[in-house]
Amino acid sequence: MPVITKINAIIKSIRRYSEGIYLIEFIVPKRNTRFKAGQFLHLTLDEFDPTTGFWPESRVFSIASEPKQDKLEIIYSVKGKYTKRMESELCEGKEYWLKLPYGDFIVDNYIENESRVAFIAGGTGISPFVPYLKQYLKGEVNKPKTIKLYYGVRKASMIIYKNLLIELSRYTNIELEIYCENTNSIEQLPVKKGMFNISNIVNGIVESDYDKSFISGPPKMINLFKEDLINNNYSMSNIIIDEWE
Amino acid sequence: MGKSENELRNQILSLVADYYKERYKHNSFIPGESPIRYAGRVFDEKELKSLVDSSLDFWLTEGRYAEEFQAEFADFVDADYAILTNSGSSANLLALSSLTSHLLGDRKLSPGDEVITVAAGFPTTVNPIIQNNLIPVFVDVEIGTYNVDVTELEAAITSKTKAIMLAHTLGNPYNLAEIMELVEKHDLWLIEDCCDALGSTYNGQHVGTFGHVATCSFYPAHHITIGEGGMVFTNDDDIARAVTSIRDWGRDCYCKGGENNTCGKRFTGQYGELPVGYDHKYVYSHIGYNLKVTDMQAAIGVEQLKKLPGFIQKRKENYIAWEEGFQEMKDYFILPYATGNSDPSWFAYPITVKQNAPFTRTEITDYLASKKIETRNLFAGNMVKQLAYLDIKKEIKSELQNTDFIMTNTFFLGTYPGLEREMISYTLSVIKDFIRDKIS
Numbered sequence: 001m002p003v004i005t006k007i008n009a010i011i012k013s014i015r016r017y018s019e020g021i022y023l024i025e026f027i028v029p030k031r032n033t034r035f036k037a038g039q040f041l042h043l044t045l046d047e048f049d050p051t052t053g054f055w056p057e058s059r060v061f062s063i064a065s066e067p068k069q070d071k072l073e074i075i076y077s078v079k080g081k082y083t084k085r086m087e088s089e090l091c092e093g094k095e096y097w098l099k100l101p102y103g104d105f106i107v108d109n110y111i112e113n114e115s116r117v118a119f120i121a122g123g124t125g126i127s128p129f130v131p132y133l134k135q136y137l138k139g140e141v142n143k144p145k146t147i148k149l150y151y152g153v154r155k156a157s158m159i160i161y162k163n164l165l166i167e168l169s170r171y172t173n174i175e176l177e178i179y180c181e182n183t184n185s186i187e188q189l190p191v192k193k194g195m196f197n198i199s200n201i202v203n204g205i206v207e208s209d210y211d212k213s214f215i216s217g218p219p220k221m222i223n224l225f226k227e228d229l230i231n232n233n234y235s236m237s238n239i240i241i242d243e244w245e
Numbered sequence: 246m247g248k249s250e251n252e253l254r255n256q257i258l259s260l261v262a263d264y265y266k267e268r269y270k271h272n273s274f275i276p277g278e279s280p281i282r283y284a285g286r287v288f289d290e291k292e293l294k295s296l297v298d299s300s301l302d303f304w305l306t307e308g309r310y311a312e313e314f315q316a317e318f319a320d321f322v323d324a325d326y327a328i329l330t331n332s333g334s335s336a337n338l339l340a341l342s343s344l345t346s347h348l349l350g351d352r353k354l355s356p357g358d359e360v361i362t363v364a365a366g367f368p369t370t371v372n373p374i375i376q377n378n379l380i381p382v383f384v385d386v387e388i389g390t391y392n393v394d395v396t397e398l399e400a401a402i403t404s405k406t407k408a409i410m411l412a413h414t415l416g417n418p419y420n421l422a423e424i425m426e427l428v429e430k431h432d433l434w435l436i437e438d439c440c441d442a443l444g445s446t447y448n449g450q451h452v453g454t455f456g457h458v459a460t461c462s463f464y465p466a467h468h469i470t471i472g473e474g475g476m477v478f479t480n481d482d483d484i485a486r487a488v489t490s491i492r493d494w495g496r497d498c499y500c501k502g503g504e505n506n507t508c509g510k511r512f513t514g515q516y517g518e519l520p521v522g523y524d525h526k527y528v529y530s531h532i533g534y535n536l537k538v539t540d541m542q543a544a545i546g547v548e549q550l551k552k553l554p555g556f557i558q559k560r561k562e563n564y565i566a567w568e569e570g571f572q573e574m575k576d577y578f579i580l581p582y583a584t585g586n587s588d589p590s591w592f593a594y595p596i597t598v599k600q601n602a603p604f605t606r607t608e609i610t611d612y613l614a615s616k617k618i619e620t621r622n623l624f625a626g627n628m629v630k631q632l633a634y635l636d637i638k639k640e641i642k643s644e645l646q647n648t649d650f651i652m653t654n655t656f657f658l659g660t661y662p663g664l665e666r667e668m669i670s671y672t673l674s675v676i677k678d679f680i681r682d683k684i685s
Contacts, residue, residue, distance in 0.1 A: 003312075003315050003316055003319050003325070003326050003327055003328070004312065004499075004501065005312050005313075005315075005316045006309070006312060034316070034319060034320075034325055036325070036482070042507070050308075050309040051301075051302040051304070051309065052302070052304070053302065053304040053308045053309070053540075055501070055504045102499070102507060104482070104486075106482055109482055
């Protein structure tokens with residue numbers, strides 16, 4: 001991807017949600033970084049010497065903040081060895097190397113004005129939708145006629161960007177369908193208790209004939225949704241997935 | 246005790262600055278003795294230090310300086326993507342070729358599609374059209390702006406027309422308002438060749454940011470230089486992806502040198518008819534080449550870009566100096582003028598010898614050369630009359646009368662920031678002497 005830049009960014013804040021879910025805010029000291037809503041970045045915990053050119057081991061995270069700011073936000077959940085390192089090593093005030101932007105999950109590219117779109121976000125998979133939704137509220141991106149956001153979390157405490165969701169819920173053309181495994185009651189938000197009901201969601205999308213369906217979350221979840229949509233004759237070209245390992 | 250790497254590096258760079266002062270001492274201009282170039286490098290010790298700093302990395306391909314140069318360039322013109330390449334000509338090739346990419350779906354250019362352009366220009370604005378098996382359609386230009394005649398352009402649009410590829414001649418923007426209207430009306434691609442126009446604006450917006458993709462050159466004659474270099478810039482994600490792929494051997498992978506698995510799916514994808522998991526580093530989705538530059542060249546560019554606002558201002562001042570000086574010679578020359586609503590960052594000062602002048606263009610440019618004053622013709626003159634273009638498949642939509650007139654009568658003088666006022670004054674006095682001799 002072009003104009004990929006490596007940035008030495010400082011962590012301004014680390015916010016823990018629950019059980020290993022964190023939102024990290026980086027301050028970008030020099031120039032405003034250019035990326036588009038839906039793209040991702042690489043973060044490395046290791047030292048990097050730009051004069052050598054060899055980038056160390058890193059991991060990818062969707063960018064959860066809006067473009068053209070002096071900050072970058074990512075959300076991660078602790079799953080494997082590297083994210084466990086992140087949990088123990090990331091520190092407010094310390095500098096880390098990032099490189100960005102990457103990825104084709106540029107949401108606005110696939111949306112036409114007056115179209116009807118579905119976003120399916122599993123857990124931290126809501127990250128790539130957040131900058132798009134924030135820009136949508138400011139009128140900075142294409143305006144679909146309808147947005148249906150399906151968002152699934154295991155616990156209420158894992159809901160990220162709650163204030164944004166509350167704001168979105170006030171719009172008549174935005175519909176939220178939030179699934180939470182441990183409760184059916186979250187203040188100011190419509191919630192269904194239970195896991196993502198893939199079959200119901202897919203039926204809903206197919207029957208409502210959404211122009212595009214975006215899926216972001218764990219690879220297994222993405223594949224299940226994708227297969228079910230295709231099996232229900234939903235066109236593959238209308239399924240946009242945020243796919244990286 | 247030995248010095249650290251950083252101490253040694255700093256010592257070397259300090260010596261480079263000393264070397265610059267010694268080697269590149271400013272020499273005073275001596276009229277009649279010192280040559281007056283039409284263009285050239287303008288730099289100080291910072292470019293040399295940056296170049297040496299990069300060389301000490303010994304990171305020979307694109308690296309930290311290329312990243313910085315691209316990002317700063319993108320910021321300067323306010324484009325989302327800027328992709329460095331090894332020349333303005335390569336940039337044009339990449340820009341036009343990207344529009345043949347499968348990523349663009351039905352809108353992509355296909356063999357036989359027509360691309361409107363002009364013959365009064367530089368060959369590598371046109372060559373990519375030919376090399377992609379498209380048909381160049383030549384229309385005439387205006388004398389004075391040296392840009393496309395929009396009326397002729399509109400008349401040349403047919404059902405086969407799919408794109409317009411034009412350079413902002415010598416830094417003078419063409420009529421972007423009218424051309425963008427046509428682009429939108431007929432759903433055409435617009436490639437803006439800004440190789441001679443970095444810093445030119447139209448309605449306050451940088452040229453190159455109106456069309457779909459644009460190019461710039463960093464050859465030493467241009468607004469900034471890295472020796473051999475160019476840039477493609479665009480706001481379109483698919484075009485940017487295609488340009489990068491074609492520039493980088495045609496590969497689908499977008500890892501930088503020294504990186505792996507940037508996409509996160511290096512061994513899990515399936516492409517074309519390759520087996521699942523074929524190493525993404527060796528998946529080729531475009532017909533491409535290697536058109537990259539070294540980080541050392543980019544290091545020069547980082548420093549040159551910092552000087553660019555000053556360079557642009559000096560070019561404008563030099564243009565005004567020529568304009569003032571030529572006012573009393575309007576009987577013999579057609580003077581240039583800026584396109585309406587534009588603010589050119591002039592590459593040069595173009596003038597055309599009038600039909601009834603008592604001398605020819607060749608006579609005056611020969612005379613100036615004898616006085617060590619450089620001039621240049623307007624590039625290829627009328628390209629369709631050049632050897633390389635006689636037998637190509639093309640359409641010529643008019644007599645190209647103005648183009649022929651430019652071919653025979655137009656030349657340009659420099660406006661580059663190394664040109665001082667006294668050099669301009671001397672040149673004007675030489676021209677006046679020449680004319681006086683001719684009419685006496």
